Amino acid sequence: MILGKVFISLTLERFALVLKEYPDQDFVTYFVDGLTNGFHIGYRGPEFPRETPNVRTAFDYIHILRKYVAKATAGKHTVGPFDEPPFANSVVSSIGVRVNKDSASRLIMDLPRPEKQSVNDFVTRAD
Incomplete structure (x- = not known):
């Protein structure tokens, strides 16, 4: 579980x-x-597993990405990485790293990808 x-x-x-x-x-x-x-987020789309490949910066800055993942899982508010999807219809969004001019970096979770097939594309927006 x-x-x-x-x-x-x-x-x-x-x-x-x-x-x-x-x-x-x-x-x-x-x-x-x-x-x-768990909260129902209003998803009204297809139910099938899918995985969006990580953006190029995830590979360019793999050492930074590994630090972010290690910190998130050590804090126990994030679980993974998984060898197999944890749910039948898991949706895996891509991640990347953004490096600022001052050399600081941040993790990017690219939730709107893939275009027209992301989780966000099938969530009803509140007026």
């Missing part, structure tokens, strides 16, 4: 208790359930 490997500092029972007097209890129920079981 993947969720058993992830650390979150929020105690859901305490969180719900603190919000027991909150005026919109339907929202509290929705929020606690979402934190427990």
